[in-house]
Amino acid sequence: MGRSPSCAEKGVKKGPWTPEEDQKLIDYIQDHGPGRWQSLPRNAGLNRCGKSCRLRWTNYLRPDIKRGKFSDEEEQVIVNLHSVIGNKWSKIASKLPGRTDNEIKNFWNTHLRKKLLHDGIDPRTHRPVYDLNLLLNLSQLLSTPNFSNLMNPWGNALKLQTDATHLSQIELLKSILQFINTSPLPNIDQTSFLGLQNYAQIDGFLHGTNTLHTVDQPQEPFHGYSTAITSYSQALFERVSSQEVLNANGNSLISTGDYQTECPLPALVLDTPESTIVNQMENTEPAYISAHSPTSNFFEDWEKLLDGEASSSFWKDIID
DNA sequence: AAATTCATCAACCGCAAGTTA
DNA sequence: TTAACTTGCGGTTGATGAATT
Structure with a gap:
């Protein structure tokens, strides 16, 4: 499939159309009809490329164009x-x-x-915007060069950082799963979107097994997972929010109130014992997830999400 | 009154799919 | 079957006028 030369390459005129050019185009199309755009400029005596003529006609000169404000x-x-x-x-x-x-x-x-x-x-998802201030705050916090110096070197600074990072990851994960669960798009077949095998992979991931077994597609395929993650994130949040996180000026970067008002995800029904899920998620390696599935990008992101070493760049990419 | 910023929209560009020879 | 050509699409740019400083 070749590409036609651009207008500039042909040395034809660019920019706004003059009334004379418009009239030539209108006259020609009235006589010959639209189409054959490549040869039209030559035949109509216009020093324009066909693309430009087509665009001018379809977007401006066509007689049936409605003008004025949108109702x-x-x-x-x-x-x-x-x-x-x-x-x-x-x-x-x-x-x-x-x-x-x-x-x-x-x-x-x-x-x-x-x-x-x-x-x-x-405007992209047509869903309520989740406030990313928390993530941004966390990003700023974690990118602070002296972050670790702010903390008591004998305390649990590193653990808190890990928890906060983990919490932000989980929050995004929750949003993704909740979106999938509640997607109103009528034509999306969620089975083909992720594939039964991938349901099984997630299932295996969350339950700490490496076996690939077929699972029935539930009514809301990620319901159990999102509730599990919700409970997990709640536990993490309680750990993070129980400690004051300060920036270099001593101002609080995270507060319980901010989190609760800016992450308005509705509470989901807990359908899995919390402690079990937490332990399983912490102990499970996602490396078995196939990189060859039709949705490998999705799962590559999952892997990055869960890969501690890569998580910094991954989150920076998302936030950027 | 001049400079700057913002909003609008016509037009361009590159890409990909469809068509033709 | 294949390469060249044509068309259509979506993203982006830049000129212009309005609003603000």
Whole structure:
């Protein structure tokens, strides 16, 4: 599949169209119809590339283009469709007669995205935004060169750091699992998304076994896992929050109140004995997780997530 | 009044899929 | 079958005008 030369390579005009150019394009298309964009500029006497002509016609000159502000109904359609199909602007545009994909894309980027953010909705997931201040605080804390010096060298500074890191990891994990569990997308087959084998792998991971066995897909496939992680993170949180974490100025970086108000995940039903899960998670190595599954990236991230040595760069990447 | 920042949107770019010879 | 060509898409840029300092 070759790539056609860009407009610049052909030495044709770029930039805004003049009224004369517009008229030439309109006249030509009225006579010959749209299409054949590559040869159109030559035939129409335009010193433009075909791409530029097509774009000008479809986004501006087409007679059926609707102009003016988007109505509330149109806005709602865009938001609803975007929540289902994402940045498929041409697909969204096909449901809004007279609107172009470019126009919708611009409207999204300049208005709707900000509006959703303002309303506390993540415009990518269309779900309530989880406040990342806790993670950011932890990141700053852990990247402080003198962090370990702040702590009593005879105390449990390293353990606290480990707990705090672990807690932040678990919180993200919880969000991921909760998203998967509550995803409203009707067409996502969660079995094919992760694969039965991967359910088994997670199951094995959480229960400390390396055997790959088939498990039935539950109604909410990650329910048990997310509740287990919730209980685990709660235990970790209690450990972290029971101690004052101070920055170089002596200001508290983490407080129980901040955590509780900024991590508004609803409480999940505990369906696994807490102590068992905690012990199993701490003692389990994820190395057996297959790197060759269709979802290997997902599991590579899991491995990074759980790999102590790699965790610093992993979390830095996420936060960045 | 001038300088700076912000918001908007037309237009461009690169990529990938589809089509043709 | 394959390579060249065409088309469409989504991300990004930059010119422009409005708002703010």
